[in-house]
Amino acid sequence: MKKAIDLKILDPRIGSEFPLPTYATPGSAGLDLRALLDSAITLEPGQTELIPTGLAIHIGDANLCATILPRSGLGHKHGIVLGNLVGLIDSDYQGQLMVSVWNRGNSSFTIEPGERMAQLVFVPVVQAEFNLVESFDESARGEGGFGHSGRS
Numbered sequence: 001m002k003k004a005i006d007l008k009i010l011d012p013r014i015g016s017e018f019p020l021p022t023y024a025t026p027g028s029a030g031l032d033l034r035a036l037l038d039s040a041i042t043l044e045p046g047q048t049e050l051i052p053t054g055l056a057i058h059i060g061d062a063n064l065c066a067t068i069l070p071r072s073g074l075g076h077k078h079g080i081v082l083g084n085l086v087g088l089i090d091s092d093y094q095g096q097l098m099v100s101v102w103n104r105g106n107s108s109f110t111i112e113p114g115e116r117m118a119q120l121v122f123v124p125v126v127q128a129e130f131n132l133v134e135s136f137d138e139s140a141r142g143e144g145g146f147g148h149s150g151r152s
């Protein structure tokens with residue numbers, strides 16, 4: 001499904017020095033977000049920094065949100081993931097997209113200006129209207145959870 005999303009360029013290097021986010025292949029789910037830094041930043045092990053993307057979006061549809069997810073190569077090979085594990089972009093948020101970058105690895109890692117550090121994925125949302133009840137219709141699982149079915 002395709003959907004038009006309003007986007008503002010907040011840093012003029014996007015569209016000139018660095019490209020606008022695009023889907024790398026026809027089947028890509030994520031749009032890579034770049035670190036719009038003035039200069040390279042070195043994250044020591046355990047360090048977290050909030051890094052601007054130079055972009056703002058306004059989704060404007062309560063049935064849609066965006067998530068910010070780690071890039072698998074950075075996460076697996078270098079321990080570069082997100083300080084909030086997953087970023088959630090509300091449909092009414094109009095501020096700059098920010099990425100909390102966390103070095104959970106054992107070595108320092110330098111992020112260069114314009115480097116692709118995370119990815120943005122749009123996801124449908126259902127807003128619940130709670131129906132207050134005293135008891136639920138029976139289900140096969142009931143209250144079992146948290147590994148109650150064992151491991152093998």
Ligand SMILES: O=c1ccn([C@H]2C[C@H](O)[C@@H](COP(=O)(O)OP(=O)(O)OP(=O)(O)O)O2)c(=O)[nH]1
Nearest residue numbers: 068084086087088089090093096097098099100
């Ligand atoms: O990785 C992220 C996560 C969030 N946001 C922006 C968009 C989102 O809509 C807003 C609020 O995020 P969230 O609701 O997760 O944070 P909060 O701590 O609950 O802040 P608030 O009180 O502003 O809702 O911050 C980002 O730019 N990057």
Ligand SMILES: [Mg+2]
Nearest residue numbers: 088089090093
């Ligand atoms: Mg919130």
